[in-house]
Amino acid sequence: MNRGPISTFIEHHYRHFNAAALMDAAKGYEKHLLEGGKMLVSLAGAMSTAELGISLAEMIRQDKIAIISCTGANLEEDVMNLVAHSHYKRVPEYRDLTPEQERDLLDNHYNRVTDTCIPEEEAFRRLQAHLLDVWKAAEAKGERYFPHEFLYQVVLSGVLEPYYEIDPKNSWILAAAEKNIPIIVPGWEDSTTGNIFTSYVIKKQLNVHTVKTGIEYMIYLTEWYRANSGGKGVGFFQIGGGIAGDFPICVVPMMYQDLEWEDVPFWSYFCQISDSTTSYGSYSGAVPNEKITWGKLDVNTPKYIVESDATIVAPLIFAWILGQ
Template sequence: MSLWEESEAVGDSRFPHEYVYDLLLHGDLEVSSAPEDSWLVAAADANLPIFTPGWEDSTLGNLLSAKVIDCTLKSNAIVRGGLDAMQSLADWYREDDSPTGMLQVGGGISGDFAISVVPMLRQDAGVEVPLWAWFAQISESSPSYGGYSGAPPTEKISWGKLGVETPQFVIESDASIVLPLILCSLE
């Protein structure tokens, strides 16, 4: 709460992950596990961008709205939302000149958001950018065409998100088990 109040006092607006990073690196948190084993602490240490669509539909998003309703805060403008996140993602994607792949964890808005930056740039903004260099998804959903969560990678070709030659992988498993194994193997 104090970080939000400080931001409001100086007219600052930040992404949700930037508040979390600040709490992790400078806050007064009681940590229940070893910080060196936390992927979020590692991301904060490296100041990695996290592109968070739909944050408004979260417990912290609800808390922020409640604090505006009860007049603890004047406005929700202290947290940058989904459109700002897409713009930031587009800027990041255009600045990176190395082949960039995508690991999608789960589905729905969080799964489709990041991969959509390529067709948005190419088709809507008229900016020439490469397609994703590779794509992998971790999903528990049954494969189904037309749905966000269960759509297989091949469906993303027709939307201009991937190319026919783009290497594609599907890991059908529980992301809470598989993602830590993948991340640990990257060390």
């Protein structure tokens, strides 16, 4: 592969400590794909609001990612950025905000994520109306779908196109929808759109069963893993920690411990980008070797951990994979 300037810079300068871990993880990811492996990427935190889609969407388009696991927030916030980008408010001095200034942001319908405020009216409500339409349409036909499938229906229908405020090639949800890659969204209820759906159920305007559940996501992932883990197998690239990572990685021990299926392959590559402190029972901060004891990784599984900020590290690793 011909290396572009970013990759050339990384290879020349990133020689030690976390920089070397980044380089090793990127080369391991590349080797895994070259040998015919597939990759799951998990997104915790607020990666969509951090506009990771700029690099993630191209990874999806170039078939460098086979499946994604993400929080409900990351699922919706990529689309919110797509349709309301100009209304976002950046607060670089966020560390100095007083409680009164935080309340002022709320009163002006801004929800803050570190240094970036999501505009409630332009982002949440713009998406809400179109989600309600597909929820109601499914219910009227007696159909049920996963949260990501409903979002795919909205973005592929074209109803949001008049609102686009960024180049659509930088939306990872659009790229994923166009490729129709599977997305696992554990704990979708813990998101704005999950809360909105709940409100309609409480108001008896929608049936709770219209949106499929987390247990059904685990069944869906089980079927996908069984169909895709042959040969080199499936790798696991984890951005952050939490449920976005822990839920999907557990499918392997579930299959051979609880279903008692034989010959279930372990995840065949593992990398985590995290700045979580490694101590005191933290899953996000657990070193990869701990996962061996839980039946997720094998002794010889290539394992990497880059202890740094994912908004810095992930685009660099993706740039290497893409040869940029």
